[in-house]
Structures are given as C-alpha cells and as structure tokens.
Amino acid sequence: MRNADEMLAVAAERADELAAPRLSPRPGRGVAVLACMDTRIDLFPMLGLQRGDAHIIRNAGGLVTDDAIRSLSASQRLLGTEEIVVVMHEGCGLHGASEDEFRETLAADGVLPTWRLGAFDDIEATLRASLARLRSTPELPSRDYIRGFIFDPETGALREVAEVAA
Numbered sequence: 001m002r003n004a005d006e007m008l009a010v011a012a013e014r015a016d017e018l019a020a021p022r023l024s025p026r027p028g029r030g031v032a033v034l035a036c037m038d039t040r041i042d043l044f045p046m047l048g049l050q051r052g053d054a055h056i057i058r059n060a061g062g063l064v065t066d067d068a069i070r071s072l073s074a075s076q077r078l079l080g081t082e083e084i085v086v087v088m089h090e091g092c093g094l095h096g097a098s099e100d101e102f103r104e105t106l107a108a109d110g111v112l113p114t115w116r117l118g119a120f121d122d123i124e125a126t127l128r129a130s131l132a133r134l135r136s137t138p139e140l141p142s143r144d145y146i147r148g149f150i151f152d153p154e155t156g157a158l159r160e161v162a163e164v165a166a
C-alpha cells in the first residue's frame with residue numbers, strides 16, 4: 001500500500017532519462033497551465049507539451065486560489081511566462097460537493113481552516129470567474145493571453161469557455 005519505496009527505486013533505474021542537464025528551467029513555450037489534479041487528466045499529450053515547455057500548477061478543481069496566484073506570479077515574474085491556460089473538467093469531485101459538509105468534517109476534527117474547499121455547481125460560470133479573477137490580478141504582469149478549457153474524460157474532448165458568456 002505504500003508507494004514511496006517503489007517510486008524511489010523506479011527513479012533510480014531511470015536516472016539517465018530523467019536527467020535534464022541542458023534543459024532551461026524557464027518554460028520554453030512561455031506558458032503556465034493551471035489544472036485540476038484529477039487522475040484522468042494527462043496534460044502533456046492533451047496539450048501537446050514536452051518537458052521544459054510549461055509550468056504545470058495543479059490543485060483540486062483547477063481553481064484560481066491565492067496559492068495558484070502565488071505560483072503564477074512566480075512563473076511570470078521569475079521565469080518569464082506570459083500566457084495562462086486553465087483546465088477544468090467534467091465529473092470534477094468539487095462539482096456539486098457540499099462546502100458545509102466539508103467544513104463540518106473539519107470542524108469534527110477541531111480545525112477551522114481559512115480556506116474553502118471550492119465546491120461549485122456551475123462549471124462554466126466557475127471557469128469564467130477564474131478567468132476574470134486572473135485578468136484583474138495585478139500580481140500577474142502578463143494578462144493578455146488567458147484562456148480556459150473544459151476537458152471531458154468520457155470522450156476526451158477539450159472545449160474552450162470564453163471569459164464572457166456569449
């Protein structure tokens with residue numbers, strides 16, 4: 001049930017292919033991707049990315065949290081990215097989840113976090129709000145190229161959601 005030992009062994013076997021001595025830490029395609037942590041989303045083949053191309057920031061939901069903004073700000077200000085792609089998906093665990101019930105499970109353990117789970121009911125409205133928040137975030141110096149996509153794990157389709165509803 002514990003994976004860490006096996007992971008270390010696999011990495012040791014593959015050190016030659018994992019090494020990237022000539023690869024720059026600056027994303028080669030100047031893009032940062034913010035995506036849900038869902039296991040079914042394989043961003044590299046989905047977006048045609050190779051190692052070295054992009055920053056990948058993942059969290060529950062692919063939501064624009066304060067910490068996502070921290071990472072995007074570092075991506076732009078320290079490592080030169082100028083474009084952001086947000087990827088949410090159908091069947092997300094946060095879609096239709098209960099913010100109140102989640103808080104109650106935390107409260108039962110005696111904790112009252114300052115953050116919210118980020119549960120949502122309308123995925124497109126949530127993505128539009130995320131894009132609008134990014135657009136109005138001065139921590140990000142580059143806000144001209146911000147796009148939002150929704151992936152459907154059942155069909156493999158990836159569709160765009162415009163920032164402003166048509």
Ligand SMILES: [Zn+2]
Nearest residue numbers: 036038092093
């Ligand atoms: Zn998700």
